[in-house]
Amino acid sequence: MLVRVLWRHPAVRFCSTSAAVLAVYLVYGYLQEYIFTLPGLRTFGEFITLAQFAAFSVLGYVHYKVSVSRSLCGRVRRRAPWRNYLLLGVLSASTMGLSNSALTYLNYPTQLLFKSCKLIPVMVGGIVIQGKRYHPLEYFSVLLMSVGLVWFTSIDKGLNANFNMTGVLFISLALGVDAIIGNYQEKTMREYSVCQTEMMLFSYSFGTVVLLLSTLLDGSLFPAWEAFLANCPTALYIITGLSLTGYWGISLVLVLVKTNGALVSVTVTTLRKVVSTVISFLT
Numbered sequence: 001m002l003v004r005v006l007w008r009h010p011a012v013r014f015c016s017t018s019a020a021v022l023a024v025y026l027v028y029g030y031l032q033e034y035i036f037t038l039p040g041l042r043t044f045g046e047f048i049t050l051a052q053f054a055a056f057s058v059l060g061y062v063h064y065k066v067s068v069s070r071s072l073c074g075r076v077r078r079r080a081p082w083r084n085y086l087l088l089g090v091l092s093a094s095t096m097g098l099s100n101s102a103l104t105y106l107n108y109p110t111q112l113l114f115k116s117c118k119l120i121p122v123m124v125g126g127i128v129i130q131g132k133r134y135h136p137l138e139y140f141s142v143l144l145m146s147v148g149l150v151w152f153t154s155i156d157k158g159l160n161a162n163f164n165m166t167g168v169l170f171i172s173l174a175l176g177v178d179a180i181i182g183n184y185q186e187k188t189m190r191e192y193s194v195c196q197t198e199m200m201l202f203s204y205s206f207g208t209v210v211l212l213l214s215t216l217l218d219g220s221l222f223p224a225w226e227a228f229l230a231n232c233p234t235a236l237y238i239i240t241g242l243s244l245t246g247y248w249g250i251s252l253v254l255v256l257v258k259t260n261g262a263l264v265s266v267t268v269t270t271l272r273k274v275v276s277t278v279i280s281f282l283t
Helices: 002-007 010-035 045-069 082-105 108-115 119-130 136-154 165-192 196-217 221-230 234-260 262-282
Strands: none
Touching: 010 082, 010 234, 010 262, 045 082, 045 196, 045 221, 045 234, 082 108, 082 165, 082 196, 108 165, 119 136, 119 165, 119 262, 136 262, 165 196, 165 234, 165 262, 196 221, 196 234, 221 234, 234 262
């Protein structure tokens, strides 16, 4: 009873959700970096993304059914149009695929360095997609935080940045697409009163289909599957951990998107990069 009362308080809900996001994504980041150290899997970022999306779809279906049975979504019928979920599925598949593929060419600290600038494209996306207007202090805060994060990440004693241009292109495109996703999710959830479970189920189901077709067309599906089997059971454990932490993390981020907006949610996930860097100093 006390927990429910406290959860209704915006500050308590924000702080507890943000803390959970930080904890979950710290584990996710470690697992994401680790899986690309397994022999033969480093060049199959798209396959790893496909495996995650397939798991997200299954988890989303179970979560959605449980949510409906508890009336968390209000009703069984889908609320947002199919076109919204199709677009979100394509964009989600693109950003995660690009991010995973970037790790083929960049080490994880270098990717972290680029993602420190994520706030800027998200703010630009809010202006273009949602027609938002920000206070001058918000512009200054985002710029200051981005510059500070880049500096703070770059002084990590173990950074050893690797600026491969193909990897830089992939991670830059991923950041641009990611900015569109956050704002489009916020817009869809606000206009159609969509809960995060419905958003997860349908957008990642479409994304799974897109990635499956993509890996079939480029011929990487079966070689990637063979590399995955060659690294079992370790690869299975890591992908399972990635899927569980990824799904939980995205669900929590969607809660922040719905209650506080895309820019605030990205600020929280960006803060995780600071925590990652602090931990690297301590270890």
